[in-house]
């Protein structure tokens with residue numbers, strides 16, 4: 205069987221929708237997932253770690269889920285902060301369509317899903333949450349993080365989940381070297397939650 209990378213723009217694998225439940229917010233979120241999109245049929249353990257451990261988001265503001273997939277993070281932010289505007293960006297068209305569909309199915313009107321180039325370039329983000337696409341490679345990941353972290357608002361911050369086997373500690377060092385104040389705010393079973401503050 206030909207396997208897509210989860211970061212393909214247009215996955216070619218046959219669709220196989222599976223519904224999952226994220227039972228961390230009240231009421232639980234029901235999400236459709238699909239082949240060709242990250243974490244088909246389950247909630248990724250790193251994503252769940254972020255959703256359990258990230259400090260509560262502000263009540264309002266503009267938030268970003270960088271690499272939204274089918275929307276687990278974007279929808280949780282939207283549910284926790286109904287007064288916020290949540291933007292989920294992804295290169296994968298199948299992911300974007302699922303994220304938008306999942307937001308609507310859960311009655312969340314404060315989520316928008318957009319391809320990176322379609323997101324309003326003037327938006328500044330008060331909060332970024334991301335389970336970033338480590339598998340795109342180090343150079344591409346660094347470029348991606350630099351691009352979006354620069355769009356934090358002056359008091360903004362990002363929370364990233366990365367496993368130590370996927371380079372969390374070297375990523376933290378690299379972010380610090382670039383002038384981003386970065387701290388590890390939680391750690392469990394190899395998962396690290398990194399907080400990155402807007403660069404002055």
Ligand SMILES: C[S@@+](CC[C@H](N)C(=O)[O-])C[C@H]1O[C@@H](n2cnc3c(N)ncnc32)[C@H](O)[C@@H]1O
Pocket residue numbers: 210211212242243248251269270271272273274275276277293294295296299320335336337338340348
């Ligand atoms: C590790 S997955 C996380 C998906 C989802 N947020 C979750 O937690 O289940 C990373 C996501 O980043 C997306 N991605 C890859 N390259 C990207 C880029 N250049 N810009 C935005 N998203 C990208 C992938 O398509 C994938 O959906």
